[in-house]
Amino acid sequence: MTYRLLAVSLEGTMLKRNGKISRATREALTYVKQKGVYPVIVTHQSLEEAKKAAKVVKVQREIVCYSGAYIAGIQGQPLFERRMPTMMVCDVIALLDDLECQLTVQHEHFALMNRVNQPQHMLGKWTMSLGETLFYPETVVDDLAGHIEKHQLVPLKVKAVFPNEKARRTGIARIEQEIPDIRIREKDPFTLEFTHVLASKADAVAHLAAEIGVEPHEIVAIGSEAGDEELLEMAGLGVAMGGAPESIRQAADWLTRSPEQEGLSYMVKEVFRMQMNMKKT
Numbered sequence: 001m002t003y004r005l006l007a008v009s010l011e012g013t014m015l016k017r018n019g020k021i022s023r024a025t026r027e028a029l030t031y032v033k034q035k036g037v038y039p040v041i042v043t044h045q046s047l048e049e050a051k052k053a054a055k056v057v058k059v060q061r062e063i064v065c066y067s068g069a070y071i072a073g074i075q076g077q078p079l080f081e082r083r084m085p086t087m088m089v090c091d092v093i094a095l096l097d098d099l100e101c102q103l104t105v106q107h108e109h110f111a112l113m114n115r116v117n118q119p120q121h122m123l124g125k126w127t128m129s130l131g132e133t134l135f136y137p138e139t140v141v142d143d144l145a146g147h148i149e150k151h152q153l154v155p156l157k158v159k160a161v162f163p164n165e166k167a168r169r170t171g172i173a174r175i176e177q178e179i180p181d182i183r184i185r186e187k188d189p190f191t192l193e194f195t196h197v198l199a200s201k202a203d204a205v206a207h208l209a210a211e212i213g214v215e216p217h218e219i220v221a222i223g224s225e226a227g228d229e230e231l232l233e234m235a236g237l238g239v240a241m242g243g244a245p246e247s248i249r250q251a252a253d254w255l256t257r258s259p260e261q262e263g264l265s266y267m268v269k270e271v272f273r274m275q276m277n278m279k280k281t
Contacts (some may be wrong), residue, residue: 002275003152004218007064007205007231008162010043010053013233013241016259024265029057032268036277040064040208042201044185044193047072047108059186062208066156067185067227069110069199071208078108082199083154088179092158092194093145095174102161103144107153110137114144148199158194165189185227196204202230220257222267226249239267 008014008029014021029039040055041051042064050063051072057132062079063072071080093103093114105112141147162168171192179237183200186192201223209219221228221235224244229251232238240248242258249255256270257263 003220005020005038005209005214007040007042007221009218009223009228010041010050012259013222013264014053022084024262026057028211028268032272035272035275042205048108064201064204067199068201068204069156069195073202080204083156083194084196086148086152086154087159089155091179092144095178096160099167099171100163104159105155106157107155112144112225113138113140115140115142162190162193178246200230202234205231206234219273
C-alpha cells in the first residue's frame, strides 16, 4: 500500500509529557516530507498552538484544529469551518452557569472567559487550563452569554473546567438532554469540550484529503487521545500511540510505542521506509 497523507495528532503524539517535541519527531516528519508524503498536524487545541508546533517541525501545510472544527490554509485562511451557532453557545453557558466552572469560548482570533470565584484547590487546574491558550488574546467578561449574543459570535469550541467530577457529570447530563446537535469531548476528569456535532478530526482530514486528491485508504493517521477514534477508523492505516486509552487502541489497526519511546518516529520508519519516493504535492 502506498500512503500519501500522514495525519499526526499533536497531543500525546508529537508532544511528550513535558510539552516538548523531540528531535526524533522532527526528523521523522522531515523524512516523510522527503518521501513526498503530505504531513498534516491535527489537534484539539487552538490554531495558534498548532502553528507554534508546526514551526518547530517545519511543516508548512494546512492545520486541522479545534477538534476538527477548523482547517487553516497554508496562508492562514479558513478552508473548512464547523462553527457553533450563537444561541447554542448561549444555551451551553446557561446550563452550566450554576456549576461554578471556568468557561472558555474559543474563536480562532480570541478567547472569552466567564468570571468565577476560584476555590483555592482549583487554582492549579484553572491556571493550567488558561496556560493552554496564551498565544492569542483572552478577555474575562462578567456576562459571557450576553456578550456573545450581543455581538452574534459564532465560536469554534467551548471548554468547561469543573470544580469536581460530580459537577462535570451534572454538566454532561444537562447538555445531552437539552442540546442534541452538539459534540462532547471528555478531555479529563474535570474538563469538557463542546463543538458542533458535525465537527470532527475525521471529517476535517477527509475533507482536506479530498481537496488535494487523496483517498481515505491512502491516509495514515496516528493519535492517542479521546476524540481520535473516528480519525483512526477513517484512515487507511490507523495507528495508536503506546499508552493510549483502550478506545483508541480498539479503533487502531496498529499500536506503536509511547511518546517517551519515540513512537511516532518508530511508526514512520516501519511504515514508510519501504515506500518509494513520490512526487511532492
